[in-house]
Amino acid sequence: MRDLAPRLLEWQAAGARCALASVVAVRGSAPLRPGAALCVHEDGTALGSVSGGCVEGSVYDLAREVLDSGEARCVSFGYADDDAFAVGLMCGGEIDVLVQAVDDATARVLGAAALAAAARRPVVVARVLPGPDAGAGCVAVWRDGHLGSTGDPALDLAVLADARRMLDRDGTVVRTYQAGASRPHDAGVSRSREAGVPSGSRAPRVLFEAWVPSPRLLVFGANAHAAAVSRIGALLGYHVTVCDARATFTTPERFPDADEVVVDWPHRYLAATETDRRTVVCVMTHDPKFDVPVLAEALGRPLAYVGALGSRRVQARRREDLVAAGVSPDALARLHAPLGLDLGGSTPEETAVSFAAELIAVRSGRTAHPLSLLDGPIHPTATKERPGAGEARCAAGTDPVRGRTTAALRAH
Incomplete structure (x- = not known):
């Protein structure tokens, strides 16, 4: 949404x-x-x-x-x-x-959430699901405030508490509260079905959608490979920054898919930049005076992925230089270099696809093997700890939709 x-x-x-x-x-x-x-x-x-x-x-x-x-x-x-x-x-x-x-109330809440998201402020949108005695409330929640209501003041307190716990993670989840969650002494306590509470007909259920800022992709080096990586990074939903110290080559016209184009020394820019465990760093510079300092800085941080372009010979020398710069063996083991999967590509666009494939595999913890050679589920299996897994389902029943009634369609 x-x-x-x-x-x-x-x-x-x-x-x-x-x-x-x-x-x-x-x-x-x-x-x-x-x-x-x-x-x-x-x-x-x-x-x-x-x-x-x-x-x-x-x-x-x-x-x-x-x-x-x-x-x-x-x-x-x-x-x-x-x-x-x-x-x-x-x-x-x-x-x-x-x-x-x-309606107008929902639009106001969504408007406030959209403004927060545009400013890269984490926000959670909570909507009450339909059911007996359920309202149609909608709430936007950020760290220091909220807008809207579920229609039940005590349930509001529980929803606000749960929403604020989701502000640091992306995903969508449904929580089922106790029918008595509107009692003041129960306010603020979430009771999901996984906690053993049956989804009774009058238990309020709330859909939470966390709109956290897009993860960052920091691309260091202003060249054709960087342009291709920034393009595919934007396609994957990253907030893309391209950084290089050479002003002649580091222009918005050369990197139209990047959200930011920065002229600065890579290591200096990274040292002054906030990152998190979802941040991805790609070093495309091919120049030791640029890539060794920025890789040393990146490998000292808890990032999602750190990769570098270059031949086997370049990588061997680069690793020696990083060790000399004080990078520990454990940190060096996190470096994906040469970056990407063995797809046989050579053009900047093919290299970008290879990088993106490896990034997705690393992010999801998958093998990157051909699906045709594997058994088991294609999509990641949701767990209670993984945001994005719905915890509640619509109640069983039958209902015609445009004149069709089948076992495939169940509704409240």
């Missing part, structure tokens, strides 16, 4: 009615993860996706119905073995989708 929020707010500000469909939870294999969203304008225009195409038409139809009725819905879609033409996910998974009309 984060990427679609600005356009959705434009529609709402222009006086148009619009609906928002969001993936609440995923079970098994599914094309998109929790947080994926589809916005539908009253004139029929649609933006975004919740399934990559499998059930897109049915969610679109449901959004049009919600626009007419004004009633939020939470619907489950899955594959129906008994009906090859049933509405469902051909990949065999199941998704829960929340569909709601965007």
